[in-house]
Amino acid sequence: MRTLPDIGIVGAGIAGLHLGLMLRQHDVPVTIYTDKPAAALANGRLLNSVAHHAPTIKREKALGVHYWPVEQYGYSCHHHYVGGPRPLVFRGDFDEWSSAIDYRLYLPKLTEAFEERGGQLEVRMLQAEDVEPLAERHDLLVVAAGRGAFASLFPRRPELSPYERPQRVLSVGTYRGIAYSEPKGVTISASPGHGELLEIPMYTAAGFTTALLFENVPGGDLEILGKRRYDDDPKAYERLVLDKLATHHPRTFERVDPAQFELTSPLDILQGALTPTVRQDYAKLPNGKYALAIGDVHTVVDPVIGQGANSASHSAWVTGEEILADYGFDELFCRRVAARRADVVLGAAQWTNLMLAPPPEHLLRMFGAMDENKAIADEFTNNFDYPDRQWRILATAERTGEFLARRS
Amino acid sequence: MRTLPDIGIVGAGIAGLHLGLMLRQHDVPVTIYTDKPAAALANGRLLNSVAHHAPTIKREKALGVHYWPVEQYGYSCHHHYVGGPRPLVFRGDFDEWSSAIDYRLYLPKLTEAFEERGGQLEVRMLQAEDVEPLAERHDLLVVAAGRGAFASLFPRRPELSPYERPQRVLSVGTYRGIAYSEPKGVTISASPGHGELLEIPMYTAAGFTTALLFENVPGGDLEILGKRRYDDDPKAYERLVLDKLATHHPRTFERVDPAQFELTSPLDILQGALTPTVRQDYAKLPNGKYALAIGDVHTVVDPVIGQGANSASHSAWVTGEEILADYGFDELFCRRVAARRADVVLGAAQWTNLMLAPPPEHLLRMFGAMDENKAIADEFTNNFDYPDRQWRILATAERTGEFLARRS
Numbered sequence: 001m002r003t004l005p006d007i008g009i010v011g012a013g014i015a016g017l018h019l020g021l022m023l024r025q026h027d028v029p030v031t032i033y034t035d036k037p038a039a040a041l042a043n044g045r046l047l048n049s050v051a052h053h054a055p056t057i058k059r060e061k062a063l064g065v066h067y068w069p070v071e072q073y074g075y076s077c078h079h080h081y082v083g084g085p086r087p088l089v090f091r092g093d094f095d096e097w098s099s100a101i102d103y104r105l106y107l108p109k110l111t112e113a114f115e116e117r118g119g120q121l122e123v124r125m126l127q128a129e130d131v132e133p134l135a136e137r138h139d140l141l142v143v144a145a146g147r148g149a150f151a152s153l154f155p156r157r158p159e160l161s162p163y164e165r166p167q168r169v170l171s172v173g174t175y176r177g178i179a180y181s182e183p184k185g186v187t188i189s190a191s192p193g194h195g196e197l198l199e200i201p202m203y204t205a206a207g208f209t210t211a212l213l214f215e216n217v218p219g220g221d222l223e224i225l226g227k228r229r230y231d232d233d234p235k236a237y238e239r240l241v242l243d244k245l246a247t248h249h250p251r252t253f254e255r256v257d258p259a260q261f262e263l264t265s266p267l268d269i270l271q272g273a274l275t276p277t278v279r280q281d282y283a284k285l286p287n288g289k290y291a292l293a294i295g296d297v298h299t300v301v302d303p304v305i306g307q308g309a310n311s312a313s314h315s316a317w318v319t320g321e322e323i324l325a326d327y328g329f330d331e332l333f334c335r336r337v338a339a340r341r342a343d344v345v346l347g348a349a350q351w352t353n354l355m356l357a358p359p360p361e362h363l364l365r366m367f368g369a370m371d372e373n374k375a376i377a378d379e380f381t382n383n384f385d386y387p388d389r390q391w392r393i394l395a396t397a398e399r400t401g402e403f404l405a406r407r408s
Numbered sequence: 409m410r411t412l413p414d415i416g417i418v419g420a421g422i423a424g425l426h427l428g429l430m431l432r433q434h435d436v437p438v439t440i441y442t443d444k445p446a447a448a449l450a451n452g453r454l455l456n457s458v459a460h461h462a463p464t465i466k467r468e469k470a471l472g473v474h475y476w477p478v479e480q481y482g483y484s485c486h487h488h489y490v491g492g493p494r495p496l497v498f499r500g501d502f503d504e505w506s507s508a509i510d511y512r513l514y515l516p517k518l519t520e521a522f523e524e525r526g527g528q529l530e531v532r533m534l535q536a537e538d539v540e541p542l543a544e545r546h547d548l549l550v551v552a553a554g555r556g557a558f559a560s561l562f563p564r565r566p567e568l569s570p571y572e573r574p575q576r577v578l579s580v581g582t583y584r585g586i587a588y589s590e591p592k593g594v595t596i597s598a599s600p601g602h603g604e605l606l607e608i609p610m611y612t613a614a615g616f617t618t619a620l621l622f623e624n625v626p627g628g629d630l631e632i633l634g635k636r637r638y639d640d641d642p643k644a645y646e647r648l649v650l651d652k653l654a655t656h657h658p659r660t661f662e663r664v665d666p667a668q669f670e671l672t673s674p675l676d677i678l679q680g681a682l683t684p685t686v687r688q689d690y691a692k693l694p695n696g697k698y699a700l701a702i703g704d705v706h707t708v709v710d711p712v713i714g715q716g717a718n719s720a721s722h723s724a725w726v727t728g729e730e731i732l733a734d735y736g737f738d739e740l741f742c743r744r745v746a747a748r749r750a751d752v753v754l755g756a757a758q759w760t761n762l763m764l765a766p767p768p769e770h771l772l773r774m775f776g777a778m779d780e781n782k783a784i785a786d787e788f789t790n791n792f793d794y795p796d797r798q799w800r801i802l803a804t805a806e807r808t809g810e811f812l813a814r815r816s
Contacts, residue, residue, distance in 0.1 A: 028811045125613060319629075325800070327806075328810060330804065330807075332799075336751060339750055339751070364487050391740075395736075396738065400735075
């Protein structure tokens with residue numbers, strides 16, 4: 001008799017679904033708990049403007065859920081614009097394409113696949129007191145929900161959480177009336193002192209649209225984009241966006257047709273802010289079992305460099321491999337997961353946090369080198385797929401210096 | 409201009425040499441410091457009775473130093489004998505062969521290859537005060553010598569070092585007059601309460617011989633093999649060995665031809681004892697640079713299950729890969745090496761320490777299962793190549809129970 005572990009997953013985002021789908025490929029019984037049915041997500045407000053990079057797409061293919069072929073829906077490069085007295089304008093090309101699919105399409109489709117493949121889905125609002133009954137029901141509880149009653153199981157790790165409050169005020173929406181860049185890519189535009197814009201070619205229910213993710217520095221000229229409520233006066237908000245684009249993000253503004261420019265629909269905008277936080281990898285529950293944190297509950301990263309979903313998917317994958325390879329879900333198991341994912345997941349968090357800070361001199365040197373040397377810009381771009389490699393380069397001024405010495 | 413790091417390695421054992429050879433394959437400048445010239449090793453006393461398992465042999469092949477082809481010099485299995493009222497006798501087969509080559513042949517040959525390939529070798533006795541000048545001379549100092557002045561840089565980790573003193577009194581020698589087992593393999597013979605014998609088909613300067621590694625429990629009937637000095641009366645010692653073999657390790661004794669039985673030469677025996685110890689992975693030096701521990705200075709394991717050299721070679725390999733991939737040799741670098749090697753290196757240490765303890769019930773269950781089920785014996789044997797996998801199975805009674813449930 002082959003015994004199989006029974007796994008409970010709290011949260012039906014990318015981490016929970018990728019883990020659940022992987023385990024179902026190996027016939028492991030899995031229950032995913034979520035507080036929202038997929039239909040509510042599908043018909044609700046924009047969730048994010050997430051890009052999936054090549055390693056995540058590779059995992060989607062392995063799971064048989066790569067429903068939007070990257071060659072058709074994806075993009076091939078990053079266009080960089082760094083404003084200032086002497087603006088830098090350069091491009092970095094990916095070896096393998098990335099893509100951005102509206103999670104209101106993506107998550108329901110993967111949830112459907114999960115259920116079709118024998119996964120159990122329970123839609124219910126969990127409370128803190130549910131943790132023990134859930135832990136009793138499963139051999140391992142994986143918490144993959146950034147919000148909700150279970151997040152407090154995993155204390156914040158201050159040594160990896162340098163910020164006490166949000167570093168950007170966010171406004172993300174999908175718009176029509178913006179011609180795609182050529183080649184089709186994400187434009188990363190920085191307005192020093194005021195924040196960044198990520199202009200993302202995104203596929204949504206409305207077809208091919210453009211997501212504008214404004215990452216606005218609190219107190220800067222762009223903060224208003226995150227603070228003024230779109231719903232109060234949609235047309236005025238759109239005019240404000242155009243005005244700010246013209247002033248701060250000219251490389252995107254020059255591709256806008258003002259006559260066509262508008263939000264794709266009233267629910268296609270999300271405004272808010274988050275505090276980047278790294279939490280403990282796992283928690284021992286009162287009944288002696290363990291709960292493992294993956295995805296946002298483990299590391300919340302600001303979306304400024306698009307690492308969150310990819311980090312969550314990586315974490316899910318490592319967790320799945322370890323579940324399949326192991327014989328127990330004790331502290332040894334949890335430590336192995338933590339050790340295996342640390343390079344990618346903490347690398348993504350630390351790199352992201354660096355990009356939110358006032359740029360240190362070595363980061364400016366790096367951007368200068370990318371402006372002058374296409375191979376360096378390409379390597380930096382490809383390292384969006386490998387945040388551990390990027391962090392090796394950017395962690396200290398000495399490392400960046402050594403990297404640039406080797407490449408020049 | 410491509411810049412290359414300059415690496416200093418203290419110690420010319422398997423860890424130092426595998427690392428040095430790997431780095432030379434990538435033209436990295438390397439200096440190995442050792443207190444003994446290779447010729448002194450070659451003409452000296454037996455160093456150990458180390459077996460190399462398949463992953464180590466794969467690394468030798470990648471380094472171009474697999475000078476003793478495993479098909480010709482190696483062996484294919486473990487013969488187990490567990491004494492007691494109802495002795496267990498069973499065999500486990502390797503998927504890939506292992507081999508044991510006398511380190512008085514092996515280390516000098518690899519040292520020669522290292523120098524031929526442009527590695528620098530400095531023969532000198534290092535003192536504690538040499539650490540800073542050495543650290544100044546190199547970008548990274550790797551300490552790969554279990555003994556010597558630098559070991560104290562790395563504090564003992566008590567949580568991973570359960571023993572305060574040696575758990576076995578050792579006597580290892582190479583003998584003639586013992587017919588090889590069929591198929592050719594290592595015999596692992598346990599005399600409960602008294603210790604183990606590892607009978608190893610070993611290639612030495614004298615040709616194909618048999619190493620008898622007696623692992624004797626302090627206070628047991630076999631302790632005398634480690635305590636009585638061979639040199640005081642060689643013939644009496646050989647008679648004592650024969651006598652103890654007959655009583656405690658009958659599966660080996662039955663292949664002995666007493667008329668031929670003798671030590672292959674007076675230097676071919678080593679007696680002593682060691683305390684299994686895990687030390688810190690790295691140390692920050694007063695000049696701000698880091699020293700990394702690999703091999704015996706990081707983890708000393710008892711030789712009872714032949715894990716030490718393989719663990720050291722693995723650690724060297726991970727270290728080499730990280731050196732080649734990285735841009736700095738700071739704490740981030742050291743932590744990455746530590747995280748990547750932890751599963752194999754600490755798995756080997758913890759599994760070894762379990763085998764030295766009075767056997768817990770779940771280990772006895774495991775041996776019973778191996779006796780009854782050849783596939784389980786084979787898996788256990790193949791896991792000598794993968795101590796991390798073995799430790800997953802043996803770390804707790806629950807894990808062994810789950811493993812056996814899945815396999816039965």
